Amino acid sequence: MKQSFLIFILSLSLTMPCFSAFGETIQGDSPTNPVTTETIKAPELNAEAAILMDATTGEILYEKNSKSKMYPASITKIMTVLLALEKGNLNDTITFSHDAVYSIEPGSAHIAMQEGEQITLEQALYGILLRSANEVANAVGEYVDGSIPAFAQHMTQRAKELGCESTNFLNANGLFDENHYTTAYDMACIARELLKQEAYQKMMSNTYYEIPPTNKQTETRYLHGQHQMLNPKSIYYYEYATGGKTGYTWEALNTLVTFAKKGDTQLIAVVLKCKGAEHYVDSKTLFEYGFSNFQTVKVFSARDYIKTVNVVETYKNKTTTLGSIQVVPKEDVYKTIAANTTLSDLKIDVNCPETIDAPISEGQEIGTITAKTGKDTITTSFVAQSAVAATSEEARLTQEKESKVKLLKTIGTISLGILLSCLIVFAMTRTIGHLKRKRRKRLRTLRRKKYRR
Incomplete structure (x- = not known):
């Protein structure tokens, strides 16, 4: 009722x-x-x-x-x-x-x-x-x-x-x-x-x-x-x-x-x-x-499109590789379609750089991945799975100081090597000169004895 x-x-x-x-x-x-x-x-x-x-x-x-x-x-x-x-x-x-x-x-x-x-x-x-x-x-x-x-x-x-x-x-x-x-x-x-x-x-x-x-x-x-x-x-x-x-x-x-x-x-x-x-x-x-x-x-699973990207840093026209990170699509991608049908003409377009400049934060968007099915286009971003910090000014100054010290040590080592080489050459030259003079003196002495006879 x-x-x-x-x-x-x-x-x-x-x-x-x-x-x-x-x-x-x-x-x-x-x-x-x-x-x-x-x-x-x-x-x-x-x-x-x-x-x-x-x-x-x-x-x-x-x-x-x-x-x-x-x-x-x-x-x-x-x-x-x-x-x-x-x-x-x-x-x-x-x-x-x-x-x-x-x-x-x-x-x-x-x-x-x-x-x-x-x-x-x-x-x-x-x-x-x-x-x-x-x-x-x-x-x-x-x-x-x-x-x-x-x-x-x-x-x-x-x-x-x-x-x-x-x-x-x-x-x-x-x-x-x-x-x-x-x-x-x-x-x-x-x-x-x-x-x-x-x-x-x-x-x-x-x-x-x-x-x-x-x-x-x-x-x-x-x-x-x-x-x-x-x-x-x-x-x-x-x-x-x-x-x-x-x-x-x-x-x-x-x-x-x-x-x-x-x-x-x-x-x-x-x-x-x-x-x-x-x-x-x-x-x-x-x-x-x-x-x-x-x-x-x-449409696709994010884990099927994991990429590795190199992280670099450029300073004073010098590029340094800091390491690499993995990037992955932000999410699995889904599509609503009519019942009893399937995805048609599916094409995946990956646009992800091989290298990227530091700094990188976790979750930062890096590149895109696009799925095309029929007349529809779905785009999502790749995101960084870890962070890479840029070199700090303090660390950079420390690196520069260490580089200068290393350069000075290298220059000092080379200079010392050159000095030692010069000393050796000088010593050898003096020794050879001394031996030559001694030999000439001996020859003169022999000639005088010969003439006296």
Whole structure:
């Protein structure tokens, strides 16, 4: 009976007009599947804005109003978790301030943290991911940057670094503010970056966690996840879903970010401004569309293109080899292609120098490697696997001093050799002269004796 009623409600919602989060009627910007020029029927969604992205390649498989500004609600916390993992340590202790606890709206999501209460960052992140606890998001923001305003600026700046063009964050939890907004595309970019965090990869699929008693609470907190696509007991359970974050406010309606993986293909679905359970239905529709029509394939493995580069240094027109380093492509390269097809006309172009001038820092980009397949070109950089410092001025002066001393020693040795040779020649010359004079004297003496006879 419940399911029949749900289907009726979803059918009814299809006939309702669609409005943006900012009160504008959506016109144009029809659903597309930009990754391919082939004719693949795009799915029909109820969400006002949505996107489906290949998590590995970043390629967009489907979009609907993906760059329209919308209110994110609690999927904002994806950025909060990302910054916490980038800047924090899971074992660090977080102490809840008065503002962190009491600045949230009455009735909004929380786990009853108290002022002065302490938990670890790891426990806090589970409180955010599983229960969307707003006071915990506040405390994490204060832990990272000292205050919520500073943390919000940090969030917005990090979003810009990730290529987000229409995102502005004013808080760590997503509670409504008309100037706190994002887009489906921007949220997919943020979610893709979060997915690179190993700590998050270990946490993302968990649907249950316990926070033991603290300095202020004698009871254990039992946290059950809210994302129904991860819950095997839910009618919205999706076997390939691996993680994500729910969101809801009256202004934003339901928002949802979900990760799913099937085989080697990992996808990110973002849906915004959904009524009822549309966010789960639409997300599953997107994943089924993505897995049915696309696949992620490896173009080449970085370890197959390791190169050795000589590091040299030129000083006063003299070039010296300081050693050699290994360079390797920054990452394995993948491509999203249509399902049941293979890469065509693959060509690899390596542009890597044989020698390079010092100094070299670890991770420095050195040359490029380009893969061409069909009409597509993918380029990534070679990066240095170790550092080679340039000769310092002090070391150079020492080398010059040592070279001068060595030169003087050489000159001295040669001069001494020449002097000794001269002395030997002189001595030999004197000896030979003396012998000659002695011989001549003896001959004269013999002649005189002969004449006397």
